[in-house]
Amino acid sequence: MASNGPVQQPGANGDVKNAETPTTAAQRQVNLQRIRDQAQRLKGELHENLNKHLDELFESFVAEVELIEQGSTSNGFPVSSKSVIIKEESLNKHKSRKDGDLPDKVFVNRRSVLTELFEINHIRTIYHIFVAILVVFSLNTIIFDWVEQGRLVLDFDLIQWGLGKLPKVMALWVCMKLSTLLVVYPAFYYWSNNRVPGKPRLMDYIWLVLYILYECLFLVLPIKYVTENELPPASTLIIACEQLRLCMKTHAFVRTNMVRLLNHKKDDSKDSEGDEMPTSDSRCPGFSKYLYFLFAPTLIYRDSYPRTHSIRWKYVVSNFTQVLACLMYTYYIFERFCIPYFRKFNKDHVTPKALMLSAFGCMLPGTLVLFIGFFAILHSWLNAFAEMLRFGDRLFYKDWWNSTTFSNYYRTWNVVVHDWLYTYIYKDFCRLFGHQNRAAAMALVFLISAVFHEYVLIISFGFFYPVLFVMFAGAGFGFIFLTDKGSSRSWNVFLWVALFIGNGLLMCLYSMEWYARKNCPVNSDSFVDYLIPRSWTCMI
């Protein structure tokens, strides 16, 4: 392969020498052009092949080093078990195509997509443009305040109000965290060490009911607290997200270790899923592992994860700075594009024309908020925590912006949650109801995801207006089948148009409902009023 380029050269020389008369000059030029094009192509192929080769070489080398490393880790496991697991996991991946068994998530040391992309000059410049826009927004606010009031104001009343009653939020959060630490783990520890080995018995079912009861209380009690204390939206948003996150975490822990324990007797060294078994003197993983899992930026429970060598505190600080900057960005966008248009909501807003104008006006800001929220949470926040916990696998998202199909977009947008849904919903559903029900499993995943999203919005806003649910379960689900056939890159344009329209509608409709509930009088005091969108019935 590598010798093709130079081999062509004498041929080119020969061509030229054979054609000596001026009349064939054009022909010769054509030939030479062709040779040059060919050389360019060959060069590209050569590059590609060499790089591929090099990648393979490197991957195999790293895999070997990794195997040695993990095999020799002495975190309470036998030296050989871990490497067996890795092999089994990779076997599983291949097997899945034969017997329909679905592959497990494999954790490896890797950086986030944007971390790698930012090393490209041109992509880094896009980041700089966003920073420049933030600087311009800030300058705008500062100078405007200075002109208007003759002094620097710098009051972020929206943020202050939205994140109000923060001490109460912190207290509630500590209680929630403590309950997962001091209720779930001890209970599971007690159950795992005291259950009679063998098939599930009555006692096990009672424990299961208790567990489900706990999860229900975990969802209900904080909501009660939130509504009683009338926490503002952003504070409530934090609580709702933490509820769901901790629920998913405890489910992952209980689900993984429960199955492991139930399968314990069948095969002493490992269970049917290929997960390793804790040492026989303790049937429950150590508390430190549970604690690490509760803070680690993943929702899939493993006894150990690939770890990085050290903590770069500068990187942690820069990531938290980015989170703060994104918060400012969101503030500016809301303050500038959302609040002025909807603050004075009245029945004039309900005409088709006004609705249309607001929806289209919200499309760019709405999508910007989505993108900034993604960057703040799924890139900066998770990377900061991963760095502090030396968590190696930073693939929290993939390159969803390049998606040409909606299914790919859903899979790549939030890998952390997607992995949880895939492992504990999709796979478990397939295991229970058979692999022929994959479509039903997918629909269930969609439903649960849509319900979770809507749940967060209902709790945060304090009203029921299932726009997101309708979009998610309706258009979003439908688009999967519409775009799934499209492998052409131009479907990416369709995806972005759909994202723009979707985000515009979301931002516009939720803002309208929010201000309608502020400005319009209550029709009745019944529960029905809570369900009927006020922006539809507003009469002032």
Place this chain on the structure above:
Amino acid sequence: MASNGPVQQPGANGDVKNAETPTTAAQRQVNLQRIRDQAQRLKGELHENLNKHLDELFESFVAEVELIEQGSTSNGFPVSSKSVIIKEESLNKHKSRKDGDLPDKVFVNRRSVLTELFEINHIRTIYHIFVAILVVFSLNTIIFDWVEQGRLVLDFDLIQWGLGKLPKVMALWVCMKLSTLLVVYPAFYYWSNNRVPGKPRLMDYIWLVLYILYECLFLVLPIKYVTENELPPASTLIIACEQLRLCMKTHAFVRTNMVRLLNHKKDDSKDSEGDEMPTSDSRCPGFSKYLYFLFAPTLIYRDSYPRTHSIRWKYVVSNFTQVLACLMYTYYIFERFCIPYFRKFNKDHVTPKALMLSAFGCMLPGTLVLFIGFFAILHSWLNAFAEMLRFGDRLFYKDWWNSTTFSNYYRTWNVVVHDWLYTYIYKDFCRLFGHQNRAAAMALVFLISAVFHEYVLIISFGFFYPVLFVMFAGAGFGFIFLTDKGSSRSWNVFLWVALFIGNGLLMCLYSMEWYARKNCPVNSDSFVDYLIPRSWTCMI
């Protein structure tokens, strides 16, 4: 180099085997992490080295092919002359560092930066996002018209008005083009074939005066026609740009061939600049070369340029489609962000607060217009013409968006014009006044560039309001010295902030002046009124 990776591996193995006790597990892990990092770094280096090697190999191969090809080209030149020039040009480049002689522009077959960048998935997605935003804007207009008027309107009155009286523009353009073809070339042909060889004489100076007279008439007469027929701004913009373009083209042609002819007797085969001489029977290049130069997307005259193999008409069509799409984009931006705010200009706009608000409101749209204008003209339009003319050198701009210094931004933003300014202003100035006056030469280039830009705006808008000139010659020139020391990538943020603020001010101030001149009564009928900004003195 290539064996370093694998060589490391036995070492890693050995490390692991030597450390058998559990207490050294952490140490071992650290070692392994280090090995993995080292391997990653080695892989990077290997990649880089291989690619560099490959690039060099390929470059030398292409250069050889090119030499053979150009040596054998029979476009009226001796077989050996061209290859000598290439060598001399590359010698010049090296020489320039020794004796201060400035290098010449070298034309080579190469693609535009964006053409290459669009092959990266992530950059292509950014293009798709722009397309999606255009689709959303169009949908907005269509649906709004449909809701408002019950039918599709699709009248782009702004474009229709701005580009009004197009037949007159076409007629004027044809006259301008014909004058460069039927006046400049025949006159130069006559002079070159009839002058007495040797040092410049009286006759030559008379011809020079006639040439300067022609250029003056070329600038004055179309303006007279434009003002008499009251052409709208976009039509006038076309005329003004074409005036300057054709002026620069004729200057390049006359300047290059004049010097070549004046130096003719000194050295029969080539002149002091290393340019080749036409065959002795004709001292002026063939008409076809002049014609090709007039249409080719370059302002530097050469008797021949690197050419591509064939015309990809699909590519031409796609580029013109992009130009049209960019026109629509500009229309939407003006219609949405500019006209509604300034249409009703009155004295309320002149308060500091209103001024501030409009300036900041214009920053994002203004920069977007700049970027879209850049893409439409410097990428799509020039690429379409280059493709149709099989013009090989597509480096019309470089990656200005990555610039960290203003001088780099000015050099890379518009390579076509920069090359002209560099070759025919900067180099000629240095040649005339010595190389110690480089700062003066740079200032002159800036001044001419600023005057040209301001000229276009004055002609297009029909009023004198030198905001761009002040920015260009003031802030823009000053920033060169401010940012020139900054090699850190974060200066790129400063550049973008400056671009945002500059474009915001430009768009805001020119729009205000435009509508002030429409809405505010004329103070006096004198020429002074033409010079005093109406937006400053508006009293309604």
